[in-house]
Amino acid sequence: KAGVTQTPRYLIKTRGQQVTLSCSPISGHRSVSWYQQTPGQGLQFLFEYFSETQRNKGNFPGRFSGRQFSNSRSEMNVSTLELGDSALYLCASTLRTATNEKLFFGSGTQLSVL
Amino acid sequence: GQQVMQIPQYQHVQEGEDFTTYCNSSTTLSNIQWYKQRPGGHPVFLIQLVKSGEVKKQKRLTFQFGEAKKNSSLHITATQTTDVGTYFCAGPGGGNEKLTFGTGTRLTIIP
Numbered sequence: 001k002a003g004v005t006q007t008p009r010y011l012i013k014t015r016g017q018q019v020t021l022s023c024s025p026i027s028g029h030r031s032v033s034w035y036q037q038t039p040g041q042g043l044q045f046l047f048e049y050f051s052e053t054q055r056n057k058g059n060f061p062g063r064f065s066g067r068q069f070s071n072s073r074s075e076m077n078v079s080t081l082e083l084g085d086s087a088l089y090l091c092a093s094t095l096r097t098a099t100n101e102k103l104f105f106g107s108g109t110q111l112s113v114l
Numbered sequence: 115g116q117q118v119m120q121i122p123q124y125q126h127v128q129e130g131e132d133f134t135t136y137c138n139s140s141t142t143l144s145n146i147q148w149y150k151q152r153p154g155g156h157p158v159f160l161i162q163l164v165k166s167g168e169v170k171k172q173k174r175l176t177f178q179f180g181e182a183k184k185n186s187s188l189h190i191t192a193t194q195t196t197d198v199g200t201y202f203c204a205g206p207g208g209g210n211e212k213l214t215f216g217t218g219t220r221l222t223i224i225p
Contacts, residue, residue: 033212043157043202043215056212090156103149103213105156 002027004106006091012112018079021109025072025093031055032074033103034066037088046089049074078111086113116141118205120216128224133190135219137203144206146179146186147213152199195223 005024013019025032033056034046045058049068066076072093078085088110092103117140127133137146145164149157161170163179163186170177176189186203203216 035215042217043204045212045214048212058212101145102147102159102162103157104159107156 004091004093004104006089006106006109008109009107010110010112012114013081014114015081015083017081018077019081019111020075020077021089021091021111023074023076023091023093023106025074025091026095026104029093029095029104030072031094031096032068032072033092033094034074034076035090035092035105036060037090037108038086043090046076081113083113086111116205116214118203118214118216120201120203120219122219123217124220124222126222126224127193129195130192133193133197133221135188135201135203135221137186137188137216139184139205139214142183144183146183147204148177148186148188149202149204149215150199151202151218155199157202190221193221193223195225197221198223 004026007022031050033048036044036046046060046064047054047066048056052068063079068074088108090105090108092105095102120135120137125133145162147162148160150160151157161177163177166183167181168179174191178187188201190197200218200220202218204213
């Protein structure tokens with residue numbers, strides 16, 4: 001099976017712009033989560049989608065939004081970019097069994113805001 | 115909200131020495147997971163512990179879940195250069211969070 005695919009791998013934007021990141025989960029996985037990783041704050045949960053519905057949301061401002069399509073692919077959008085949004089954005093698809101739940105992360109999108 | 119702390123933040127060890135990272139949650143966890151992130155890479159799932167006092171081994175790695183289900187540890191015996199990376203614990207968060215990740219322990223190996 002192919003892994004979690006995130007595009008683009010790197011992105012450079014300027015303050016005030018908006019950005020859209022894409023994530024294709026592992027085939028058959030219907031849950032997609034997004035995390036922001038920065039050296040200072042570690043891994044911070046953004047939101048989770050399951051069957052096109054947002055199930056959970058972390059403590060991020062409304063500038064951060066996402067959606068999931070019927071094929072389970074997900075996008076996240078950040079509007080009005082700020083310097084502090086520079087981070088590695090990781091997408092993870094979830095495999096759930098009766099006793100286990102594993103996150104499979106993509107390689108991430110490294111966003112730099114200038 | 116829930117906080118998950120790990121100590122130490124950094125650890126430098128000579129190749130062949132042992133390494134341990136400790137994870138402490140401010141709340142009781144239903145389960146705890148461990149992930150490893152190589153430099154420049156992404157987190158990779160290692161293991162999940164569910165039961166109080168549970169101990170699991172993966173070759174040179176030993177994982178423990180505390181009796182009170184609020185702490186956990188990862189111990190690596192006889193470290194190798196392939197063990198380099200940051201080790202994260204993660205537990206289900208309270209409120210509307212999915213998984214709360216620990217602050218991570220970055221392991222470097224001195225050859």
